[in-house]
Amino acid sequence: MLLSYREALNQAMREEMRRDSRIFLIGEEVGYYQGAFKVTKGFVEEFGPQRVVDTPITEAGFTGLAIGAAMAGLHPIVELMTMNFGIVALDQIVNNAAKIRYMSGGQLSVPLVIRGPGSAAHQLGAQHSQSLEAWFCHVPGLKVIAPATPHDAKGLLKSAIRDHNPVIFIEAQLLYGTKGEVGDGEYTIPLGQADVKREGTDVTIVAYSKMLLVALEAAEQLSHEGLDVEVIDPRTLKPLDLQTIVTSVRKTGRLVIVEEGWRFCGLGAQIAESIYSAAFDYLDAPIARVTGEDVPIPYSRPLEDAAIPDVPRVVAAVKSMCGAA
Amino acid sequence: MTVMDRADLLSLYRQMLLIRRFEEKSAEMYALAKIAGFLHLYIGEEAIAVGAIAALRPDDYVISAYRDHGHCLARGSDPGRVMAELFGKATGLCQGKGGSMHLVDLPKRFMGGYAIVGGHIPLAAGLAFASKYQKQDLVTVCFFGEGAVPSGQAHEAFNLAALWKLPVIFICENNRYGMGTPVQRAVALYENVAEAARSYGIAAERVDGMDVLAVRDLMRKVVDQVRAGQGPYFIEAMTYRFMGHSMADPSHGHYRSKEEVEEYRKRDPLVVLKETMLSQAQCSESDFKELEREVGEVVMAAVKFADESPFPDPASLHADVMVED
Numbered sequence: 001m002l003l004s005y006r007e008a009l010n011q012a013m014r015e016e017m018r019r020d021s022r023i024f025l026i027g028e029e030v031g032y033y034q035g036a037f038k039v040t041k042g043f044v045e046e047f048g049p050q051r052v053v054d055t056p057i058t059e060a061g062f063t064g065l066a067i068g069a070a071m072a073g074l075h076p077i078v079e080l081m082t083m084n085f086g087i088v089a090l091d092q093i094v095n096n097a098a099k100i101r102y103m104s105g106g107q108l109s110v111p112l113v114i115r116g117p118g119s120a121a122h123q124l125g126a127q128h129s130q131s132l133e134a135w136f137c138h139v140p141g142l143k144v145i146a147p148a149t150p151h152d153a154k155g156l157l158k159s160a161i162r163d164h165n166p167v168i169f170i171e172a173q174l175l176y177g178t179k180g181e182v183g184d185g186e187y188t189i190p191l192g193q194a195d196v197k198r199e200g201t202d203v204t205i206v207a208y209s210k211m212l213l214v215a216l217e218a219a220e221q222l223s224h225e226g227l228d229v230e231v232i233d234p235r236t237l238k239p240l241d242l243q244t245i246v247t248s249v250r251k252t253g254r255l256v257i258v259e260e261g262w263r264f265c266g267l268g269a270q271i272a273e274s275i276y277s278a279a280f281d282y283l284d285a286p287i288a289r290v291t292g293e294d295v296p297i298p299y300s301r302p303l304e305d306a307a308i309p310d311v312p313r314v315v316a317a318v319k320s321m322c323g324a325a
Numbered sequence: 326m327t328v329m330d331r332a333d334l335l336s337l338y339r340q341m342l343l344i345r346r347f348e349e350k351s352a353e354m355y356a357l358a359k360i361a362g363f364l365h366l367y368i369g370e371e372a373i374a375v376g377a378i379a380a381l382r383p384d385d386y387v388i389s390a391y392r393d394h395g396h397c398l399a400r401g402s403d404p405g406r407v408m409a410e411l412f413g414k415a416t417g418l419c420q421g422k423g424g425s426m427h428l429v430d431l432p433k434r435f436m437g438g439y440a441i442v443g444g445h446i447p448l449a450a451g452l453a454f455a456s457k458y459q460k461q462d463l464v465t466v467c468f469f470g471e472g473a474v475p476s477g478q479a480h481e482a483f484n485l486a487a488l489w490k491l492p493v494i495f496i497c498e499n500n501r502y503g504m505g506t507p508v509q510r511a512v513a514l515y516e517n518v519a520e521a522a523r524s525y526g527i528a529a530e531r532v533d534g535m536d537v538l539a540v541r542d543l544m545r546k547v548v549d550q551v552r553a554g555q556g557p558y559f560i561e562a563m564t565y566r567f568m569g570h571s572m573a574d575p576s577h578g579h580y581r582s583k584e585e586v587e588e589y590r591k592r593d594p595l596v597v598l599k600e601t602m603l604s605q606a607q608c609s610e611s612d613f614k615e616l617e618r619e620v621g622e623v624v625m626a627a628v629k630f631a632d633e634s635p636f637p638d639p640a641s642l643h644a645d646v647m648v649e650d
Contacts, residue, residue, distance in 0.1 A: 024458065050458065056488070061447050061481025068451020071436060072386070074458060091478070095441050096448060104429035104437060105419035106645035140646050164648035 027079030080116035098141030155189030367395035376540025393438030443476030472503025522559035534562030
């Protein structure tokens with residue numbers, strides 16, 4: 001069935017909320033407004049305001065409240081209007097959600113999903129355009145997911161909701177309207193499993209969230225120049241499915257990592273380190289990274305474009321690595 | 326004057342005495358380097374934990390900040406397992422992973438001590454949200470110091486609790502100092518910090534936090550109201566910490582005088598209750614001697630248990646970071 005990414009998320013939450021009354025949705029504008037990006041369209045009508053809870057603009061407060069509710073046995077889904085606002089709730093996410101199980105010696109758990117769009121959209125300015133996944137991945141106790149396709153979004157969100165841990169689920173504003181085939185009926189996708197989105201033999205590209213679309217387009221262009229690119233979407237950023245990437249690198253001998261986040265201490269640095277440790281002998285060239293520039297994301301269109309990886313930059317990185325530049 | 330229930334008062338006194346002697350012993354063990362890290366003693370404030378928790382049911386939730394030994398013991402946790410946690414032993418409440426500031430005893434519904442000032446107050450709102458959501462007639466009691474009242478997270482939690490009429494009782498232990506900063510230099514409305522809650526429409530009352538009977542009387546009334554669904558309540562319990570903020574500072578110093586500490590010690594909650602018991606409950610010095618003897622044995626047994634318990638196996642380092650499926 002052809003669905004938008006937005007509709008896939010809506011279906012995932014709707015199916016799960018029908019299945020389990022402990023699940024509730026909480027966040028700014030999730031109810032009567034139908035979601036800032038209309039992801040929760042129809043929810044308050046179906047589930048009522050007790051389970052679709054509109055909040056004041058207090059991310060620390062309602063994220064903390066959701067964590068407390070999870071400690072008491074509920075399964076909250078927190079919608080952050082954008083992941084940028086997660087910074088306001090970072091104390092709750094890092095100091096409470098991620099640590100409560102460990103600090104309590106396993107007595108407490110926090111089954112919780114915190115979801116919302118990350119990364120840049122169209123000229124939203126520096127405070128609304130950030131890719132913060134590396135921050136969340138750095139913290140022990142959190143799982144982090146960043147799906148790129150409607151099919152993955154639905155299956156992974158359902159798994160995230162069923163997980164017993166705090167899960168950060170990063171969407172993208174520019175993905176909400178994208179469409180794709182979604183499996184019929186009930187299905188889940190296990191967390192921690194990468195997916196080979198395009199098979200190839202010459203070079204491996206690892207890319208996630210909307211950078212997957214950039215990578216796939218680059219791979220298509222490169223195919224016309226005789227380069228056979230394999231594209232892997234980790235989908236779950238933590239725990240990372242290293243094995244799938246290693247298997248690919250053993251075949252291709254070359255790895256390019258594409259991420260929208262800032263370069264310094266970015267997720268790609270960690271992936272590169274892991275691959276150097278696990279598959280150094282199979283590499284024919286140093287790992288290349290195509291990343292966001294280390295600047296606050298600027299407003300002006302040409303500046304914003306310059307700050308974010310695009311198809312030409314990915315193509316150039318692959319060609320350079322293959323000696324075809 | 327009416328004769329009061331002797332056994333009842335002996336029980337309250339015993340609980341306060343247990344906390345007092347436990348804390349004194351903890352200070353001793355800190356000096357002997359059996360306990361490390363931060364250690365915040367509850368000496369002087371015992372009447373609040375004991376009086377408040379005496380008004381609760383075993384299934385009500387209790388959550389606290391970092392000065393949490395008193396609340397945990399008043400909730401009925403095993404002193405041996407609390408001391409073992411302070412010693413960092415495998416038999417501690419949290420298997421040595423929490424420490425003094427992060428005690429948790431789930432079977433006692435003691436939902437934890439939290440060490441980011443103000444950060445646990447939204448959790449309390451969440452526990453209360455969960456019981457309301459599940460239509461359980463539970464109350465949540467949240468302890469914090471007056472130093473947490475100006476924090477943003479406290480205000481966000483007050484607003485949410487009032488907005489959604491959550492069954493939570495906020496108990497502000499106003500010991501007049503946030504570390505070394507007196508309340509009049511930290512809280513704008515320092516003469517009435519409960520205004521912070523009243524401004525959100527939360528009913529609030531001040532109580533003599535040195536008088537365990539006054540605390541319990543007020544709490545019995547408040548618990549009934551809150552359990553009946555009348556929304557949150559804020560209690561400002563006036564108290565004083567007889568010791569330094571932590572083991573790192575003496576009871577008096579640059580920020581407060583020896584004379585001031587001695588003046589407040591005249592209102593020692595143990596002395597206040599003892600006077601009542603001698604004059605109105607037919608208690609005698611021999612009763613107190615017997616309590617001292619029995620509590621002394623309990624505390625010594627707790628130290629012995631902690632001391633003889635094994636440290637955690639380093640192999641347990643990674644256990645309980647995540648809930649494993």
